[in-house]
Amino acid sequence: MALKKEVESVLNKQLDKEFDASVVYRAMAIYFDQELLKGLAAWFLKQSAEERSHAEKIIGYMMDRGGSPVIPATKAPKMAFDSSLAALEAALAHERANTAGIYDCLETAQKVGDPATVEMLQWFIKEQVEEEQWAEEYTQMLERVQKSVGALYGFDHQVAKAAAGD
Ligand SMILES: [Fe+2]
Numbered sequence: 810m811a812l813k814k815e816v817e818s819v820l821n822k823q824l825d826k827e828f829d830a831s832v833v834y835r836a837m838a839i840y841f842d843q844e845l846l847k848g849l850a851a852w853f854l855k856q857s858a859e860e861r862s863h864a865e866k867i868i869g870y871m872m873d874r875g876g877s878p879v880i881p882a883t884k885a886p887k888m889a890f891d892s893s894l895a896a897l898e899a900a901l902a903h904e905r906a907n908t909a910g911i912y913d914c915l916e917t918a919q920k921v922g923d924p925a926t927v928e929m930l931q932w933f934i935k936e937q938v939e940e941e942q943w944a945e946e947y948t949q950m951l952e953r954v955q956k957s958v959g960a961l962y963g964f965d966h967q968v969a970k971a972a973a974g975d
């Protein structure tokens with residue numbers, strides 16, 4: 810069954826969010842690198858690639874359904890932040906907005922009776938639980954360690970290991 814226009818439109822909105830997250834995280838990786846927090850830099854570089862792969866998943870699905878994906882214009886991301894904590898808080902806000910976007914897609918797919926899209930979105934729903942989890946944890950951790958350089962580098966080292974794993 811052809812992709813309904815409402816679903817195509819909301820998936821294109823999500824495509825915009827995924828590309829945007831990829832670009833925003835790429836910029837954050839540069840910022841953390843400049844702050845000499847190499848673990849967080851590696852983490853955000855990896856997240857940037859993951860967001861790009863989320864965009865690919867949506868494009869692939871839309872193509873399979875005979876839809877027309879639209880590649881969004883690149884919005885210039887913020888390259889500097891008041892603090893590392895501010896950057897992580899911005900990442901958390903991004904993940905929450907991405908989750909809300911996925912839920913919008915789900916609501917639309919359910920409303921128009923599109924079980925294939927509902928099923929496709931299950932992967933993203935699970936993924937967003939993990940994404941919000943790291944964003945929340947890292948924000949909280951950074952809040953705790955930011956005043957001690959030793960603790961901050963300890964935390965960054967831990968993030969470096971997480972970025973190197975899986
Ligand atoms: Fe994503």
Ligand SMILES: [Fe+2]
Nearest residue numbers: 830904907940
């Ligand atoms: Fe994400």
